[in-house]
């Protein structure tokens with residue numbers, strides 16, 4: 001299997017690093033709208049450089065393209081990739097609007113090629129572990145769960161695309177969607193959604209959402225409107241009838257009355273050329289699953305186009321509520 005990346009930026013680099021640990025597919029090319037960026041990236045990772053997806057797919061005979069470009073370009077580049085005849089792994093958020101997501105799904109079906117969206121948190125070992133805790137029932141019913149994700153505004157964005165709400169959707173669409181997507185994976189459709197938040201010049205910057213599932217309460221907090229030296233935080237606090245799991249600036253730790261607290265151990269990934277890739281965590285599992293299922297023809301189960309479309313739809317509803325209340 002031969003793959004190419006479109007978008008020689010922050011996430012393109014992450015995907016390219018993961019390919020060092022993928023043994024059943026080769027990353028061979030990169031395309032970027034800025035030729036110098038494509039050339040530099042190609043040199044760093046030993047790839048061929050192109051300016052457009054179509055050129056890259058045709059010249060290299062690719063099987064898959066990873067769309068790692070700004071969010072507002074996801075729809076067009078995904079559709080272009082399908083027209084060129086390849087499978088697509090497109091970064092999250094799926095698109096800027098649900099209608100765009102629908103067009104991407106239709107293009108995938110028309111081409112008979114697979115579409116996966118990079119909702120990596122579903123593949124993150126700690127988050128997978130929490131899902132198993134909920135499903136096993138070992139700790140009783142889940143009473144409440146708190147998911148947090150915030151940090152400094154990402155200043156690396158090429159051409160400042162994420163400063164523009166129409167291109168990125170603010171911190172809520174860009175960053176917090178990870179936890180909206182995960183809660184749907186963990187617990188399914190909520191009974192109620194109540195969002196409050198703040199709006200700044202980049203759009204909805206920070207959100208507090210409460211979702212209810214019967215008597216179980218999920219609280220999600222996230223955003224990106226903080227100063228440049230603010231540390232990134234990704235945290236979990238899940239309280240069960242008979243235990244809890246906490247990850248907060250340290251390893252995931254499980255507590256239960258009558259037993260010692262413990263930190264579940266997660267497999268470390270070694271890159272093919274040496275080096276510890278454990279920091280690539282869920283990205284590795286996500287890309288490996290994509291590669292395996294493109295090869296086997298099996299349908300995606302963890303992240304499907306429909307689950308990603310729904311995560312987008314619910315995040316857009318959160319944004320609608322934030323804006324409505326913020327303007328009062």
Ligand SMILES: NC(=O)c1ccc[n+]([C@@H]2O[C@H](COP(=O)([O-])OP(=O)(O)OC[C@H]3O[C@@H](n4cnc5c(N)ncnc54)[C@H](O)[C@@H]3O)[C@@H](O)[C@H]2O)c1
Nearest residue numbers: 007008009010011032033068069070071091092093157158
């Ligand atoms: N999964 C995650 O954890 C995660 C983390 C960060 C960003 N993202 C997502 O990844 C995407 C990219 O973000 P980033 O931080 O890598 O951005 P970036 O600005 O670092 O890189 C984007 C790259 O795409 C190129 N580009 C722009 N328009 C193009 C086009 N039409 N054709 C070809 N190349 C084009 C730019 O020149 C740049 O090299 C965004 O949708 C973002 O939300 C996901």
